[in-house]
Amino acid sequence: ETNKLYCTSVKCCIFELKAELNSDKKEKKKEAVKKVIASMTVGKDVSALFPDVVNCMQTDNLELKKLVYLYLMNYAKSQPDMAIMAVNTFVKDCEDPNPLIRALAVRTMGCIRVDKITEYLCEPLRKCLKDEDPYVRKTAAVCVAKLHDINAQLVEDQGFLDTLKDLISDSNPMVVANAVAALSEISESHPNCNLLDLNPQSINKLLTALNECTEWGQIFILDCLANYTPRDDRESQSICERVTPRLSHANSAVVLSAVKVLMKFMEMLPKDLDYYGTLLKKLAPPLVTLLSAEPELQYVALRNINLIVQKRPEILKHEMKVFFVKYNDPIYVKLEKLDIMIRLASQANIAQVLAELKEYATEVDVDFVRKAVRAIGRCAIKVEQSAERCVSTLLDLIQTKVNYVVQEAIVVIKDIFRKYPNKYESVIATLCENLDSLDEPEARAAMIWIVGEYAERIDNADELLESFLEGFHDESTQVTTQQNTQVLHKHTQNTPDSDNPDLRDRGYIYWRLLSTDPVAAKEVVLAEKPLISEETDLIEPTLLEELICHIGSLASVYHKPPNAFVEGSRGVQHKRLPARTASGESAESPDAGQSVGGVSDAPPAVIPSQGDLLGDLLNLDLAPPSASVPVVPASMQMGVDLLGGGLDSLIAVGLAGGTGGMPAGLGGTPAMGGGLGDLFDLGGGVGMATGSYVPPKAVWLPAMKAKGLEISGTFARRGGGIHMDLSLTNNAMSIMTDFAIQFNRNSFGLAPAGPLQVLTPLAQNQTIDVSLPLNTNGPIMKMEPLNNLQVAVKNNIDVFYFSCQYPISLLFVEDGKMDRQVFLATWKDIPSENETQYQIKDFHLNSDAASTKLQGSNVFTVAKRTVDAQDLLYQSIKLTNGIWALAELRIQSITPNYMTRLRTRASLSLSASLWVQFAMLYDCGFLEGLDHFVVFP
């Protein structure tokens, strides 16, 4: 008969219910209200019954009263006028001798989000906050948070915040916990006023309450503690000591909140402290225990452990076995476990791990098997000693001929080849047997790479490649690109001693094909193979730090900072790990790079997480080039040799041959200093309006040196093209005609794209403005300084020589916006020893302004993050010759001085001179800080 509650017809119900609600019999009324609530649950509109239900409110039957209140909470908002009818009963109930009714009334009133009612709520709430019964007080404490959400001003005016603060010292731990929870929430919307006022005394109170309250109260208190920053290591240690017992709590939420506090405060403990080691040991068992929970909790725990392992791998380094998968784990748990296994793999446990991974490769689930095979490859790359065993394991797997296993294995073997060149090529024969079964682009691409790379060791390499070429037009870009590269590669390897004209022709054909897309061609051939790195999917250190502060929260499951998924003001505050401020020791900021390293001493670098093959190999954007991008006919004319070694070394020859020293007199050159310096300095400068910066014209050739011809000029980037804007003035006594211009070889191959257009003769004292379009197809030679340009101008009188310097921003192309993934990967790939530090002072632009300004000059902001009132701008720049530059700029609103770290993987000499260029750009006030400035070819 209870199923009648879920009656399907609404209209008849409402009529019947109305009658029943007005019945005299209490039982009947109660059943009627229950039916109303049942209808409400399934989504029927029973708001028409509002007056009838409110009439049932005045009853001494608590069960009925609760049901009525349940209804009120749901519908009061849609019927505000009628909700007023209930106010009297609420106010009366707040005075009831029964504490259950007092609490019920104040709880319900807070949930009725109607402005008119809140006015009536204040007085009862004030009384309830000081009620003798703790149950009422704890309910009232939460009610303050409710009221604050509806009308914050009212709460402040009524002084409820102070009463709430007093409740932190309440004798009942439940009340304390709710007061802490309410204050924490309110303070999130007032980040500046220190509502919780955490100081050693109040922390002590909280720690005492921690031992007495319910498990849920403990969570509120621990989360609140996590926001506190202890003054020194001693305080930090004492808090840790008092929090540690929570680690053995049966409620995993308590455990994780405790882990969060400990992970955060540990940061402040000196590592040589005995207690530090003890704490590390204590953290492992509770984390391991979590893995015996049900799959839902396991998954959440694994996501957190993934973070902890990246931050402090030493905690779980002996616990590898607990991450071995069970056959009945859900797939999402298995994949997470696999991830952590690779992170924990080290020389000590590699044998065990490999044995496991090999077993996993025969499981049923395809996704999991693929990831397991990939994991074997990662082991080989991470632990060099195991590489040989990994390769033989992979060969065994290839023998199974299971299609996806074979393809996955080939992809990882290619990575192993890249990490350990010329070591395992004996297996190539086995790989070649499986050519036919490869139907996935990534596997085909990997195989082509291997064949091309080891062409001289494979007798029938050309046949093999040919077989791939048959389906050329059907292939995806990934494979096509790979084919092009490798055909060229092989071709160049063979050219010196190859007498196979067919092969050579084929090479030409593909070269021509490539040259229809010259940018891609150039980049494909020029692309240096980045070293393959050890770790995958590492989280960026600043983000990791922030996530560690959010352990046990949703952020730790999504691996995203809260502001990425929480809207509004809540959660926007950025949390950072505290810096170590030991007593009597100089403060040392936690070096993120160092702490991530952990198991392996070298800081692990990152390769792009998805489609890493393509990303690694080419590191380029294959999007169609914009029309403005200069082409490379010059190098084409230079013939076949350029295709491989030639082009590869083009930049190296051109740019890397310098001395590496600071160019003398750099700062002293007026054009240089002025031109570069002013680049971004002119806030409202002329150039800014149209886009890229244009330095003011400077006199390059004074009249007295050129028999009366004065040339002043500047450089500008307009509409994707480079222009040299010249003003020619005739100070001589005769007419000048027959102007022509030529550039000497220069660093970036700048050359006039057309003749100098001075059509009419230049009369005495006449000035003519000419704009000369330039391209970058000219011959290349490294100049000192790098941006120096030697120009020869001829007229009917003589030939004159002068030199000038162009702003490096002239060479920043429009398609210089790098993909975020590629950016992150490349960024991490630069070894830290190549880092230079640089500091910039007195800067007064905010990040958005800086970003806009820079964008005008083709410095693209790839990503922006805000950490601790610092804006981090990640920017990419692409030069006309394909050199990418990456920058991280830290812009802080408070202090104007910043440390800048510069990194490069290019040869030192190249970087040194480029640095000078870039550093000058940035130094002259256009950006506050320049951090991680990266250049690589």
Added chain:
Amino acid sequence: MISQVFILSSQGDHLIYKDFRGEAGKDSINMFYEMVTSLSGAQPPVVMRNKNLNFIHVRHSGLYWVVSTKDNPSPFTIIEFLNRLAALTKDYCGSLSEKSVRMNFALIYELLDEMVDYGYIQTTSTDILKNFIQTEAVTSKPFSLFDLSNVGLFGAETQQSKVAPSAAASRPIVASHGEQGGKNEIFVDVVERLSVVIGSNGVLMKADVEGEIRVKCYLPTCSEMRIGLNEEFSIGKSQLRGYGAAVRVDECSFHQAVKLDEFDTYRILKVCPSQGEQTLMQYQLSDELPCAPPFRLFPTVEKDYGSRYSNDMWLIFIGRIVAINVSVTVPVPKGSLSLSQELSSPEQSAELQPRSKAVLWTIPRFPGGAQLSAVFKVEVPRLSSASLLEVGPISMSFELPKYTCTGLQVRFLRLSPTQPGLSQRWVRYVTHSDSYTIRI
């Protein structure tokens, strides 16, 4: 903070819907249901996100127990809360099913109101809650053994029927006024889950036990219960107590209500049990089992002739007890067509499951010390020696009633003050497989 709590049937019917903060609309329920039913296998279902709303859910008795939230709360808190909500619903309604939730919606709303206020969890303890809850549970009668909600350790589980009266442990903890007061009973269950990996060479590679002591209490008043464990019980690798076989675990954690002042010396857990179900103690043991793993399996895989291969299995059960519901899952190569089998007794069965690429061999009852053998001949088109490599690790599942792997025993169970004669105390043991893998 919890924004909304809702309970959905497996078909997506709204059983319970409670909005605590008024920050999300009611359409979130359908949003959730659409997301959860369109997930692919590899996507983790636990935490999902749509627009600005995050959903965290667990499943119990086929129902979806869901919390939606707009900020960044602890998923651990919420999952623990949902599990507790399901347990309390079971405690209060007697059993957990779509039907019992439907019948008791008013009770569940009342529970929710006391458990959560404005999204802050207040309490989940029956001791506190019983002071507030007014609504009585509605139970469906007569009680059906086939009611799926009873599957679980407590109550009418088949293998337990000899130990405890069926359905005894699946009634509401609070007897309704109309009925005779329920029996004053208390159940103490020791449950262990065993994970084992045996290598292809027969060597034990990994063995873990996860165990817990659970109590389900129907006593209206009980000031204290004392549970005595084996005195030689020890925790940690170094500690050894007494002589003879050690009963040892690596890690141990206790419910916060458990008093441990007599634990160190006498291995006595003292607790004032709340009404309903709770886990008093959880423990783990890795790698050093006090006994050999209960099952040994000796598989051989040989190529027969043509496209057939033969898989001989020799399964031994070491022990003096009876294992029930034993099943062995043997992977087969992709594309396996048919299976012919030779089994040693009629109640066993074996079946080829092409979708999961496995042969499932089931043995309903397996007496201690027995040896069983089976021969599976599988037809695979285009069989090669490589495809035999796909015959991967064999997994087993089973239950061992009245048995604990660690040897943990309850020596005594005393209630004080001594309950009047009506009270009954039940102590039950069971070990079941969690993941039992034998590699080939």
